Amino acid sequence: MSGITKSFPGVRALDGVDLEVQAGEVHCLLGQNGAGKSTLIKILAGVHQPDGGEISWQGAAVTLRSPIAAMRLGIATIYQELDLVEGLSVAENIFLGHEPTTAGFVVRGRQARASATALLARLGHAEIDAGGLVGSLSAAQQQIVSMARALSHDVRLIVMDEPSAALDPDEVDNLFRIVAGLTADGVAVVYISHRLEEIRRIGDRVTVLKDGRAVAVGLPAKSTPTRDVVALMTGRDVEYVFPPRPGDAARAAGAEPVLRVEGLSRDGEFAALDLDVRPGEIVGLAGLVGSGRSEVLETVYGARTPSTGRVLVDGRPLRPGSVRAAVRAGIGLAPEERKAQGLLMLESVTRNVSVSTLSRFSRGGWLDRRAEREAARTATRELSLRPDNPDAPVRTLSGGNQQKAVLARWLLRGCRVLLLDEPTRGVDVGARAELYAVIRRLADEGLAVLLVSSEVPEVLGLADRVLVLREGRVVHTAPARELDEHRVLDLVMEGSPTP
């Protein structure tokens, strides 16, 4: 692949990326969240079409028009979110779309089961029943089924997106044996992982992506120093221009916390969480995907019901599991999935901003649309939302401006606690600094902000205080200026004991 570019509305996801994979090698793809890894492999899998650039396969230029086209060439992809049909059996999943048939349409179930059993055995998991339902398997077993499906094609290149994320250590060992077996057969593997030590063990070469660009191509996986790799992944850039923090003295002077969380737990997600947020303060939660970050925010907001613990605003406990109680108490949430959870994509900016405040613009249910529009416009102007047109459909805005529309909603409502879940996801690098400034300004105006982000520098740069989460527990709390990225990554990944 060379010079691949891809833009989504509002974001340039890939900006001229090169990737070269040789037969029989394990090529690792590294990069932080949002660096463009997923987009790149989706192009490789034929899911997305590149806007520019070329893909050549065994020396000949090809166009991957669809996932089927990619599969026919021998490119198989194992996605991070497993794409299995839970209600079908293991064998049916493995041969979905290319079932062995008689006369073109009668599925030869027994042959499929036999082949599936053979594949599973080859993968070292003969214990999985090819006739059993996929829904009854563990995550690790489902991973194996996904892999068997990839191998059921005549495959020359397998892309694995964080295959080890759901696996226990000994299962990871098995995964590596499988990968080694594949490469010995001359199959090429593109391996994506956040775990550097894995890449050292099985990788041959490394390509590092950052902000949609390949910042290093074909580094030797075994001998490149960790320091260099991390530096390439995290290298400071325009995206990390953070607004200055106001003097701590004023804030630490014991203002009463607006938001207080006491012993909040949810079974299997997070446990015994305590935290305070004072007016004017930004508190950050750092942790890996799956560490319980988003779940904490959604529980505080009442979108999930806690098993134990409580949430207090101004010392008054909120009714657990009620979004309306939280909103009434002055909490606002900018959710992680902005399009799916935050915005009414068919509607205008005004209607998205006013949706939480409708009763203020109505008398007996009757809307004063002029007042609504003016109020929404005032709020969006305060955040410099562009275009400065309250009637613009929200779907035409860039990611950063869509996020501002969500913030304006809560600004208009006059909320006192703002929960931000991945506030810069899908936001252009250049627009991030502006969003950071907006968030800091809101805090300076007295809002209490609780921030969740998978980008460690963002948490460190923006927050005053940081709580590090690992597997649903706070493993460390410190002022942001006393932490650095390596320290947090250590805490988050290695799980080194709490100091």
Added chain:
Amino acid sequence: MTQPVSPAQRHQQDTPAATPAKTPARQPARLGLRPDVRNLSLLGVLAVLVAVGGFTRPDQFLDSGNLQLVLTQASVIGVVTVGMTFVITSGGIDLSVGAIVALASVWATTLATQEYGFAGILFTAVVVGLACGLVNGLLIAYGGMVPFIATLAMLASARGLALQITDGKTQIVTVESVLDLGIPDAYVLGIPPLVLVFAVVTVVGWLLLNRTTFGRRTVAVGGNAEAARLAGIDVRRQRLYLYLLSGLCCGIAAFLLVVLSGSGQNTNGNLYELDAIAAAIIGGTLLSGGRGTIVGSVLGVLVFTTITNIFALNNLQSDVQQIAKGAIIVAAVLVQRRTARDGAT
């Protein structure tokens, strides 16, 4: 529409690489305009139909009596369609409307009810409609049932109950004041009473959808229920109200049908659910929710009723009618798919 450049905008933190110059009115006007364009095209279809009717049956079609008949026939299904439009806009569906109309019409025409005269019939029809809507709403909003299933169950049971009440017999209305409203020469304010009710329901429905918090919440729930919930809207209560509203419209429609036919039958309102859904969809209401138009729905109803009338005047069988209706639905939905594709980025 050009916007004055505000001071805030002028000296905003123009950070490096501010969002590429894709911001200004690239598309904004289109979304706002499109429903009007669609309504215009429906009006065009209607005009063509009127021309066809006038051309093939110049003597009968444009006769004021015939036009009045078309409007009167459109009234019953029209009132149902207004309620259906709200439900579909919220992302739901109500398959039970026809059965509710049947049940309400037979309950309102039992001998016992008729003893209470005009008020008794009207009251019973409306209350039965509301009660069925309440059950639908509770099952869907608080029982967590899928609207399709809950209202399908209501369809079956309401029809069954209607049959049980009538024992399959037609219940003749003997209350004079009710019958008087249904005779061809009855006018209130110079308009046939049924058409007047239809007009009032339409206007109220339009105001409710476009000018009130209720309407706004309906659209929000249909556009993105999760976002609406996280924005602090009580999604479940809203859903309950919506099915109540649909039930109310069915009750009103049942009363109109009783007036029109002078009787109550358990076969009343047959396939109204399909007609109402079809009219709403060709009118431009998104079946997936999030966008609804009362004007479009009413035009949809008028188009269907006019087709029926023209076919009847030309002595064409109802099978041909059905085929034509089907073709129109397909055409309208294909247009809608294109619209939706443009809409979703």
